[in-house]
Amino acid sequence: GAVVSQHPSRVICKSGTSVKIECRSLDFQATTMFWYRQFPKQSLMLMATSNEGSKATYEQGVEKDKFLINHASLTLSTLTVTSAHPEDSSFYICSQSQGTSYEQYFGPGTRLTVT
């Protein structure tokens, strides 16, 4: 399967600051990547679909001005949590889909803690 990396794996930031999470596709050029959020003991919630070279598509209820997504190249998508607040603390996971196979390969996730 595909290899997807995320950086950082853990980040602690102060309330009001912004945090950038990187998602890299290491062995495949991904035109589409996905960003998920996962609360403890819950399932994954899709936040947005990241499209290379165009604007991301956000799911209903996700604030696009708060969760900025940039997919500037076929191997890198970034999620920036702007003006973070404690309620933004969560586990964020990215994934990529390899076209016709429909399988998604996931990054290892980033644990964000906002103090």
Next chain:
Amino acid sequence: AQTVTQSQPEMSVQEAETVTLSCTYDTSENNYYLFWYKQPPSRQMILVIRQEAYKQQNATENRFSVNFQKAAKSFSLKISDSQLGDTAMYFCAFIPKGGAQKLVFGQGTRLTINP
């Protein structure tokens, strides 16, 4: 809208036993894919097995097999000869063929394999 339901929040079995995790889904699509993903304590999502809806034969991957009942919209996962390393959250997921390639996840089943 598509939905995926996992009715067993938690399950626990002894090592070497066989365990079956349930999953039902609701869709009006005729062509789609179903997946089981595993999320161990590391929280890395790992693809366990996938099934294409138009294939009647149940998918198998070593100790993992599925019972796909299309008419009943049921997709259960059987783990044979369970091992301690199978301890994880298991998520059933659905994706329609074509379209936006968004995965729809179930709520998850926490499986514990006891020594």
